[in-house]
Structures are given as structure tokens and as C-alpha cells.
Amino acid sequence: MAGSAHEPMADQSADTLFDIVYDRLKAMAGRQRARGGSPATLGTTELVHELYLRMGSEKRFGDPAQFFAYAARAMRHILIDTATRKLQIKAGGDQRRVEMSDPLVGVVEIDPALALQLDAGLRALESDDARAAQVVELHYFAGLSMDQVAEILGTSRRTVDRDWQYARAFLALHAAPS
């Protein structure tokens, strides 16, 4: 299915395309402010769609599905890279907040190590249930709605919901200390 066909690292041109998406997204992130979407994708949806409007029409992308696959993967890398850099402590920057009793980001700082944990969990999920992992990428990292995800993956909304539910349980379990 779609999974392996959209693997961005597969060939040189895809690599280049990925780099472009990555750079653009990175540059745009930070200027983005919450203006809609679900709590989990607030901001991300705006950002990725804005980029799609700019780049999606370009001939380089075979179809929207491929673009969003790139975008999701790029967003995932951006998150990991930012988190890693944040974890590379510089003076005074190593103090962090834990506990996230307040969902409003910006007030409560979130431990960047959680991003690395999520990444590892996703990799495990990819080999356990590849489609569920794709749902996470497209919904969370590319900010697509569940209907859009279903459309891109060519499956039912119900299946996508079920995948999302399974993925969340899988990742939560993966994050929990064994």
C-alpha cells in the first residue's frame, strides 16, 4: 500500500523534495499561532496547509498523498531535531518544567525527551502496524483531519479512528516505564 511507496528516503529526488519541505516547514514554524483545528493539531494544520498551498501544486509531487507524507515526515524530524537541540544543555537552559497539568503550551514547558520517546515508539509501531503508524504521522505531524487521513490512505473513517485509538494505546504503553 501507500506506506513503502511514499518512503521519502527511497531516491535522490525524493530526498531533495524532503529537504525542501523540511526547510520550508522549519522556517514557517514559530511564526505560526493557533487559529483552529483540534487540540492535538492546533497550528500544525495551518502550517502544513499553508505549505501545501505554496508547494503542493508543484509538479514535483506526484499527488497530495505524497506531499503530506513528506510533510509529516519532515515535521517529525523537525520536532526531534528541536528537542535534541533543546536537550543539548547550554548555560541555564537545562532547567525544565515537568508535569503538564495545563494543556496550554507556552505556559507549561514540556520535556523534550518525550519527543525522543515518541519517535522510538513510532518506530516500534511501524513494524507492529504500519498503517496505524501512518495515521499518527498524517494526523499528528501533518495536521490532517481524520477524514483527510482516511481519504489519503483509501480506507474508511472508522478504520482510521480505530487505528488512531490503537496507536495511542500502543504509544502510551511504549512510553510507560516497564
Next chain:
Amino acid sequence: MSASLRDCFDALVDLRPTDRAHALQAMGLSAGDQARLHALLAATDEAPRLLQTPAVALVDQWRGDPTIAEHLIGEHVGPFRITDWLGNGGSSIVFKGERDAGDGAQIVALKLLQTGRYSAAARQRFAREQAILATLTHPNIARLIEGGLSASGVPYIAMEYVEGLPITRHAEAASASLMERLRIFHTLCLAVEAAHGSLVVHRDLKPSNVFIDRHGVVKVLDFGLAKLLDDSDSATTHTQAIMLTPDYAAPEQFHAGPVTTAVDVYALGVILGELLTGRLLGRHDARNASIAVSDESARAVPRGLAARRMLARQLRGDLDAILATALAEEATQRYRSAGMLAEDIQRFLGGRPVRAHPPSRWYRAQKFVRRHRGGVMMTGVVTLVVLASLVISVWQWRIARTEATRANITRDFLVHLFTVSDAGMPRDSVPTTQALLRDAGRRIDDELVESPALRSEMQLLIGNVSRDLGLLDDAAPLLQKAAQSADVLYVPGEKRWVEAKIGYGTYLLAHGDYHACIDLLSDVVGRTPPLDTNIDQLGHALSLLAHAKSVTGRGEDAKADLAHAHALIFSARGEQSLQAYKVLGEEAEFAYKSADYKKAIELKRAVLEGAIRLFGADHAEVLQSRYSLAESLHRAGDLAEAEQLIVRCEQEFSRYYPTPNELLVDILSTLGSIQVVKGELDAAQKTFGRAYQLQTNELIGSHTLGTTLHNLAAVAQQRDDNEEALRYAEMAADAKRRLFGPDSAEYGSVLRLLGQIQSDLKRYDEAVESLVQSSTVIEKATSADNPMISNNHVTLAKIELARGHISAAREHVHTAIGGLRKAYGDTHRFSLIAAIYAAKIELAGGDAAAALVALRLLETTIRRGDAALKKLLPSTLESIADAELASGNRPGAESAWREALALRLAAGARPQDDAVRKLQEHLQSTQH
């Protein structure tokens, strides 16, 4: 397989939780799959935290925004001008700032707090905290210069600006050695301790807050800032979030537990671990530094430290223990203070034993004490002492031998012992210390069958503890078995072999089996070559041997053994060492036994000091040393200090020991003796009676029974109840000859008393025989200078005088006076008694004038003396009366008689007493 799990998940996820169990059962999955599925279903309620927050928002947050900071350069905050951006903290931006300060610019680190607007209450709290921090001045703590609100209402803090490197990077850059790293760390600990003394907790210690400045001075940054920021935060935001640095934060900080100085101790532990291994110990890594550092796959060891293997060896033992204690999960298990951590580092640097101990065992011991609070109440300090000694011994073995497996078995055995004792036990029958030890002794045979060496060690351990608590019957079989199995398990002369023999030897000594003890220890000493590994044990064996020998009258042999032990130990271990303390104790005891009281007192004062220094003021060892000093003071005639010390011993006894033991008997004996000298004969009789009662009930077979009988005889003698005195004295002589041998000083001394009593009963021939034998025995057991021999001469002179042998009497009395003056000085009561006799003899020899002059002089001395000395007055006055009468001065004699009679009656003499009757007869005869 995973697909099928996923299918099962889908089938189950919509069911109600109650129906899930049945459906899951029906699927026929393996136990592992079932468990996994169960966990997955349970996890559907909790989405991973990150998935609740948009990815873009996270990127936004983590990326930070330095541009804002750059805009502020050149701005003024309070009196400071921002000159540079130094970095972003969790809730503050740090700038370099400066202000004009007379002879140049003052440079500060300026922290702007990103906390939004301040409420009035928060502002007050900020000011208060800031005032406290401003008082914190220490050369190793970066000073808070001032704080306040900027013109735009942003709170700021100006701190001393430190240029240098964080402690870990400094150590790396300087290629600091292990010792250098420890010394820097020691300074850090003292700085933290000083702040704690001002009631300021750092809460966020980490290498980036500990700088070494350009002059090599340690500077701790941001002291107390965490609290200041936290307080202000809580007023402006509504989150429960806590600021911390996860790698260095103590476990309780994650759970919003109480923030105490213990969190700084934990952070110091992490920093120390990082300095010594280059790794973050604690949460992320094995707590054991030596294991962490030997891991080949881990990053390279820090520069300046030894190679991996060598470093692991250096860390193993003390430093591992120090780290484990600092990094203990539970705050209460850590070092109580940064100062104690510093002290242990200092001890390590000085090559002395550290106080750290593996927390798990302490924890268990504490838990045990908590569980057995009822039982512990009864025995109080003792249980703690027992537990402490067990735990410490076990741990020392582990350190000494690094045989982890065995140490673990030992520990498990002890833990098991305490745990099982607890199981299902009714509240009112929690075990006493004694019951626990007995139980332990019994279980050794059953539970440690497979490990003879360990069984032997546990027998020795439990046996030693039982013996030291005075539970001799419990100790005997354990120590005997341990001593026997040592011959099979170890090479003779080896440390553990000697230890096992000493355990039993000490028991024999405590039990009074002196000859068996001497045989055993002579054999041990003969077969033990002095080596660095066994020198302590050899010294100990020699001391014990000397002790046993001196008790049985082999003074010269004992002296030689002690000198040998002294030479070995003082040169090998130094004079402040525990081992030297023990040798000193034996030497003091020997001086005491040889009646060299001056030297004994001097040595015993040193021993008491040593006991307090080595064991702390609340230790049974201190009680024993104090008693021992009191005993010598008493013998030397310093009654006031002796009594003060001995009363304290008696009052405090039950704090240290659960049941009466020999020491209590000794204390009572000395107290009684002091009461005798003070003339409190009723009290003395009661005191000795208590001791006798103990020895005929609780402490049957006590080797000091002879001494108690001796004392009872002496009191009866003083009360002029000579028949009873004779009865006790004969029992005492019998007991002492049996217990100490016919050549012992003890026996010599009881013969002396017997002779005096026989003399009082006018059984002169028996008395002379007893006294001559006494002097012979005493001289042989101690020395010819022993003042007891002089006192015997006094009694002999008295006898010869009564028999009319003037020249023999004169010879005895002059020998006595010479010896007594040498031993005690001219005005001691023993010297004066002898002088009174000398005068009496002169009077009997016909020289009344000389006798009178001598007696009047003595009278003056006695009247000026203390209560003990004044007791001599009646008999002196009686002699004066005799002399006056012989000189023809009847009124002089009468007035002396009258005063003597009044004094005797006032002192409690009864009308039927010989002395009283005689005086009354004299006075009546003059009236006719």
C-alpha cells in the same frame, strides 16, 4: 501474530470493561499475548502526553527566541545597563550587566524573570526571599547583589558575575586527579553546608551552577534562586508545574515532596558521580560508580583519572558507599547534611574509614526498629546499638572482603531473621533484643548449613554481640563453635582465625575462666606472625592475654605482653586509632591492677577521651571508661570526683544495658566502697547487698562474687561486727582463691582483710599468718612497692603492740610509714594511721612525751582534714588520752576521752560496742 493481536484489540476495545475479560478469555491467547492485550486496552484511556500538544507548538516552545534577548542589549534594568546576553534559563533570561561603581564598572549577572506581572503578595515574597539571600555571604557562594523591579515592572536579580568553567568542565580541562577532584568537591560541600546553616536550600545544584573561577575558587551560583522563582511563579500562573533539572533533581522533587536540604545532598551526589566517572549516576545509571566506570561500552573516563580498571578499583568500597549514601532514593537514608558528606570525603582523603553505608541495610534496620517500636522501647538504645553493630559489621566484612555474594547471603540472613520474627506476631509480644539474638543463634545451624565459612562468621558475630551485651550463656556455644571451626576453615595465624579465637577468648575472660583463656591465647600468639593483615588482631590477642595474666598474678608476663602489643599497634596504626585506644585501655587496667593509681588515672583519662572521640558520648564504651576512671580515682583517694562519676554510671546504666551484668556489679562495688570511706556504712551495706543479691540470683557464677563478699566483710568490720565480718571474709577468701588462683592479687587482698578481722578478734596467730601470706602473694602478683603491703605492716605492728613486742612492732610500723608516704604522701589517711600506731608504740615503749608530741601534731593535721580523715579523730584522741595519762595530765586525758566518746556516738556507734564501753569505763573511773 501481531495482526491477530490487533484484531483482538479491535474486537475488544468497544466492549464494556466487564465484558472484556470473558471475551479475552475466549480468544485462547498465550499468557504473554493476553497480558499485552490487557495492557493495551488499559492504555486506551491515556494518550501519550506529547500527542495532546501540537507538534508545531512544541517546536515553537523548544526552539526559544534569542532575538527578544538581543533587543534588550543596551537597555537599563534598575541601576544596571545590559551589555550582553548570556543565556536563557527555565523562566529567566540571563544577561551580563554593569553599573558605575566609583573606580570602575561593577559587572553583574543579571537575571530577568519571565513571570509576567507581579501581584502585591508575590512582590512582598520576592523582597523577603531576596533579603534572606542577600545575607548569604560565603567565599564559595556567588553573592546576590540586589534585586528589584525594572521600570517596566519586570523582576530582576543581580548576582556576582563569575567568569570560569563549570566544575566538571574545569576538572576535565585541568586533567584533575581523583584527589584534586575530591578536594574541589569537598569545598563545594562546605559551601552548601554553610548555606544550609543560613536555612537556604539551593534546590537546583548542577555543574552549570558550580563554577571554578579564574583564580581557581569554587563559586556556587544561583543559591536559593529556585525558591524565589518558584514562589513568584505560583502567584502568577495556575499550574502545578515545578522547576527542576531532571538529571540532578532528587526523587522527592518529582513528586512535589518536601524540599529539604536532602535534595541538595542528592544533587551533590550526582555531581560527585559525574566528577569521578564522567557519567550521571542516580536515575539514569547504576548507582554503583565502580561498576558504571568499568562498563567498556560507556564513554571514556574523565581526563586526569586513572584508566578504567584502575579507576574502578579506586572507586570500589568507600567511594561507592559515599555515592550510594548521597544518592539514596529516600531522603532519610542520605547523609543528614552536606557537612557529613564533606566529612566523609575528608575521611577518605585522610585514609580513615568512612561513615557511609549502603542505604538498603540501614533502611531495613530503621524499618525494623519502627516495626518493633514496642519491643525497642523496653531496650531502648541497646537495640539500636545491636542493630548498628550487626549492620556495620556485616558491611565492614563486605568492604573488607568484597565477596559480594557472601555479604548478600549474610545480609539476607539478618533481614530474614528480623522479618520472620515479625511475621504474625501479636503486638504485645514483640521480641526483645535478647530473644532476637537467641533466635539468630539457633537459626545459624539450620539455615546456613551449606556455607560453613559463613556459618562460622555468623556464629562469631552473634556470639560477640551476645557476649558484649552480657548474655554469656547464649554467647558461649556460638563462640566455642566458631573458634573450633576456625581451625578447619582458616590457616592458623590468618586474621579470621585469630578473630575467631579472640571471640572465644574474650568470652572466657568475661566468664572468669582465666587459665583456659591464657592457654588459648598463648597458643594463638605463638602461632601468629605479625603481618600487616593481622596486626590488629594480634595486638588484641596480646592485650587480652596480658589482662588474663595480670588477673591471675603473672604481673611481669602481662607487662611484657602489653609492651609488645603497644609497640606493634602504635607503630602500625598510630596513637589516635581504635586499636591504640584498646591497648591504652589494657595498659591503664594493668597500672590499676599494679596499684600504680597515678599512672592508671592518667591513662584512663586518655581512654575516656578516646572513647568519646571514637564512639560518641552515648556509647556503652564511654560508660565503661567512665566507670573505670572512677574506680582508679577512688583507689587513689580522690573521692569527690570518683563519686560524681560513679553515681552517673549507676544512673545511666539501664540506658545502655537491658539486664544487669557484671559491670553493674562493679559499679555497685565501687559506689559501696566510696560510701564506706565516706562513713556512710548503712548505705554501703545496702549497696553491696544489692550486688550480692544480683550475684546470687541473676548472675550466678559471677567472678566478682569474691569481691562483693570482701566488701561486705569490710563493711561489717567497720561496723565493728567482727563475727559477721569474719564469716564474709572467709567466704570471700574461699571464692577468690577458687576464682583467681592462690597467687592472685585478689586473693592477697582478701587475706589482708581476713588478717585484720582476725586481729580485731584477737586471733593473733591466725592474723599474722594471713597477713604475711597476703604480703607474699601481693608482692608476687604486683610489686614490692604495693601500698597494701605497707598496710599489712601497720596491722602487724598493731598485733605486735598488742602482744607487747615493742621492737617488732616498731620495725613493722616504720616499714609501713615509709611505704605509705611513698605511695600516698605524708597526709594521706593511711600514712596518718601508721603514724598514730608509731606513736602508740612509742607510748607502749615508755616514751610518753615523744608519743604525745607526735600525736598532738597528728591531731592538728586530722582536724584540718576532710571527713574521711576526721574519722581517725576518735582513735587519735584515745591515744592522746593514753599519752596524757602516762604523762600525768589526767584532765587532758579526760577531755580527750570525752570528745572521743561524743564523736563515736555521733558517728553511730552503739553503747555495747567495745570502743564505747571502754571510753565510758575510763570516764567513770575518773569520776570516782
